[in-house]
Amino acid sequence: MEEGKKQPFLQVKNVKKRYGRVEALRGADLEVYPGEILAIVGDNGAGKTTLIKTLSGAISPDSGEIMIEGKIYQELNPRQALDLGISTVYQDLSLVNCRDIATNIFLGREPMRHNIFVNKRKMVAEAQEFLRQLGMKIPEIHAEVGQLSGGQRQGVAVARAIRFGGKLLIFDEPTAAMGVQETAAVLNLIRKLGQRGYAVILISHNMYEVFELAQRISVMRQGKVVATVSTRDVTPRDVVALITGAGQIPS
Numbered sequence: 001m002e003e004g005k006k007q008p009f010l011q012v013k014n015v016k017k018r019y020g021r022v023e024a025l026r027g028a029d030l031e032v033y034p035g036e037i038l039a040i041v042g043d044n045g046a047g048k049t050t051l052i053k054t055l056s057g058a059i060s061p062d063s064g065e066i067m068i069e070g071k072i073y074q075e076l077n078p079r080q081a082l083d084l085g086i087s088t089v090y091q092d093l094s095l096v097n098c099r100d101i102a103t104n105i106f107l108g109r110e111p112m113r114h115n116i117f118v119n120k121r122k123m124v125a126e127a128q129e130f131l132r133q134l135g136m137k138i139p140e141i142h143a144e145v146g147q148l149s150g151g152q153r154q155g156v157a158v159a160r161a162i163r164f165g166g167k168l169l170i171f172d173e174p175t176a177a178m179g180v181q182e183t184a185a186v187l188n189l190i191r192k193l194g195q196r197g198y199a200v201i202l203i204s205h206n207m208y209e210v211f212e213l214a215q216r217i218s219v220m221r222q223g224k225v226v227a228t229v230s231t232r233d234v235t236p237r238d239v240v241a242l243i244t245g246a247g248q249i250p251s
């Protein structure tokens with residue numbers, strides 16, 4: 001990633017968030033570029049989820065700045081975050097199980113015929129094309145989403161996020177509780193997003209996954225990003241040492 005030449009899609013500067021006595025974020029800094037997969041790693045309670053919730057607009061930071069495509073925000077609300085292209089991909093929360101794939105991808109923004117009827121044929125064709133571009137294998141496009149595997153559901157959720165104008169896609173432990181094949185499908189999907197120019201934030205405890213996918217890794221400890229390293233410059237062992245506080249930041 002040639003940071004000097006591109007504008008980051010997102011820059012977080014000195015963001016703080018306190019819950020009563022707990023300082024969940026103590027001045028976190030982060031940046032992610034278009035076409036980059038950035039992993040955020042850190043022990044339980046390091047502040048990873050709190051940080052991404054400030055990006056999705058689920059919580060307001062107490063102070064700090066969130067800069068998106070060069071524009072500064074003190075906080076975001078969920079609507080604003082979506083409109084700016086920030087989308088957190090939840091395989092379960094965002095989908096309607098009893099509806100088919102195309103309906104789920106277009107939910108609320110279906111292509112219309114004569115401004116009255118939903119153009120179902122166009123919707124299905126576009127849905128198929130979206131999933132093909134993402135490298136997702138869906139055996140039956142008319143299937144209800146509730147019948148799909150976890151990996152396929154993730155694909156539908158991603159197609160939906162992109163359809164709604166997502167530019168930064170955030171995944172929080174996307175392969176937790178998935179089998180080997182499904183995990184491989186989801187990793188492939190995330191890799192494709194990076195190749196297609198989307199910015200991706202991946203929160204993961206899985207070092208294999210992190211090193212397979214990410215170009216850079218931001219390590220969080222006690223509410224701060226204590227190091228950001230290029231995957232090619234470090235080993236998983238180095239990163240684990242940074243997570244626990246035993247390691248040095250490579251120069």
Ligand SMILES: Nc1ncnc2c1ncn2[C@@H]1O[C@H](COP(=O)(O)OP(=O)(O)OP(=O)(O)O)[C@@H](O)[C@H]1O
Binds near residue numbers: 019024044049
């Ligand atoms: N709503 C809340 N009320 C009070 N404390 C909270 C709240 N949400 C998070 N915290 C605290 O803030 C700190 C950071 O939590 P956060 O969930 O961001 O960590 P995390 O790095 O995502 O951890 P994990 O890997 O376990 O999900 C923790 O000490 C947590 O207990």
